[in-house]
Amino acid sequence: MRLKDKVVLITGAAHGIGRATLELFAREGARLVAVDIEEGPLEEAASATGAMPLRMDVADPASVERGFGEALARFGRLDGVVHYAGITRDNFHWKMPLEDWELVLRVNLTGSFLVARAASEAMRERNPGSIVLTASRVYLGNLGQANYAASKAGVVGLTRTLALELGRYGIRVNALAPGFIETRMTAKVPEKVREKAIQATPLGRAGSPLEVAYAALFLVSDESSFITGQVLFVDGGRTIGAAPA
Template sequence: MGRLEGKNVLITGAAHGIGRATLELFAREGARLVACDLDREGLEAASQATGAIPVAMDVADPASVERGFAEALKALGRLDGVVHYAGITRDNFHWKMPLEDWELVLKVNLTGSFLVAKAASEAMRERNPGSIVLTASRVYLGNLGQANYSASKAGVVGLTRTLALELGRYGIRVNALAPGFIETRMTEKVPEKVREKAIAATPLGRTGKPLEVAYAALFLVSDESSFITGQVLFVDGGRTIGAAPA
């Protein structure tokens, strides 16, 4: 019997990378799935490979999020878990960063997390307990050239902790993943010197794989983590050792 047998789960950013790996893992573990993404072609491929229900969703658009969750509830009847990965980067030193890039990253990463978490809460609150997993990043502790991304992910940590306080009475758990350097389409663009520096700063001496983050999400959605809420789980090969998380 799978670890998610009988659970209905919605995953954003499901077409590629960590989201796709999570979708595939959750399917193997018995979950009924709704896959959400803006990339319709990638979403269709991911859904066909896993049996998930594809739902196009722009997490930064309140109407799109509302429609997406309505479709998910219509198809599945209820949601036991929501895993939110969708996010973007627009890197630059802050003095070179256009205001549009600052605002866009905050809108997608932080406001998007709020909109998805709010919709997840509305789907579960007063109906059934569940687990919401948001995505922060080890970068919330600070990183050169990522003022917007770092600020957005620090906001996700604060959001996670606050929602855990507000939703605990309903049996809804809220936690966040904080991946380190994971091999995805987003990190493919990172210059080789930056990659080498990241690996050198990681005690395990390598980059991470999407499936390694997916297994952390599996734990947080499963009943195995039933007394865990308001936490940030680092999946970073030990890179944050010596840096005190807030």
């Protein structure tokens, strides 16, 4: 019960890593707010975990403000916010429509800013807490993902800056940087690309959503109480270099 009685809001909670985190945090005793834009899957995930369902568009300031207001009205506080919601629109940069560039930046980066700002406002006024954003090992660069890489590099810069600004309030801000994880997003990856990603991972396999969820659990729990402004790679070692042939 590492999160007993902590109130935690999780975005992207209906599927994949967000759903795994929701289920894990429920087992660890948290009182939960499950956030997603897909209403049907959100209701099912919330019902299965006893969470408060909250439909939210993270790229819409009014939606974020309204959603956090409803969560605070229900629970009176937020001790943790874990933000996973994001999208991809992959293409080589010379083929990438400007609309796809702007959409990915708006959802992934502006959405992270809006969620973190709302979390900060809730925690500064009531109690310290932990904000966990989601970057990606792709922020280091990846073929065909100029928009996604740029958005996640922005999340890293945002994380570090917010940690500096919020430390005086006792609020910690960190980011997860997953590698190749088995999710709906990676299920769309061509088989050849998938094989190359796994071959380049020293542990020789894809990660599971639950493995990322456990990293989020550490960052939200009191066990990480002196950790802020960090990027935690959950990538099977891929960031340190390609696996030996």
